Amino acid sequence: MTAPDALDLTTQRQLEALLSEFAWRVDHGMADRVHELFTDDGEISAPGLALKGRPEIARTFGARSKNPRRVSRHFWSNPRFERLGERTVRVITAVQTYMHVLADNEALPAPVGSCVVGDSTDIMDHGSDGRWRFRSRTLDVVFRFD
Secondary structure, three states: OOOHHHOOHHHHHHHHHHHHHHHHHHHOOOHHHHHHHEEEEEEEEEOOEEEEOHHHHHHHHHHHHOOOOEEEEEEEEEEEEEEEEOOEEEEEEEEEEEEEEOOOOOOOOOOOOEEEEEEEEEEEEEOOOOOEEEEEEEEEEEEEEO
16 A cells, blocks of 8 residues: 555545545535536445436535535545546545434524544546546445434
């Protein structure tokens, strides 16, 4: 396995920015734009979720953005970088996601409805347009609190 410092800092920051942009869009009412962060054949898999291709990602996350009562916060840390090819990198991070669906008479701040903790393995491709995008995101849950 390649050492975490094998990538230059600029590339590491670009990959970290992609991870943060995904979380920001999902958590701040822009889930309908998550598909833009993926390659055309991009995939997401997590317990109870398997999406393939930008259109399917767009449909699923677009539906999420239409429910303002659903709140979440995604956190990632401890990135480990591994170059897989000239234009491909695997990034493994520790992740936490807090989720809740607000009842009709409920307002923020919300109680934690559930929390998952695990590892996210992301394969990211550097496109000919100079942008990094997810080819795949895989969440392996280690802990779940309901």
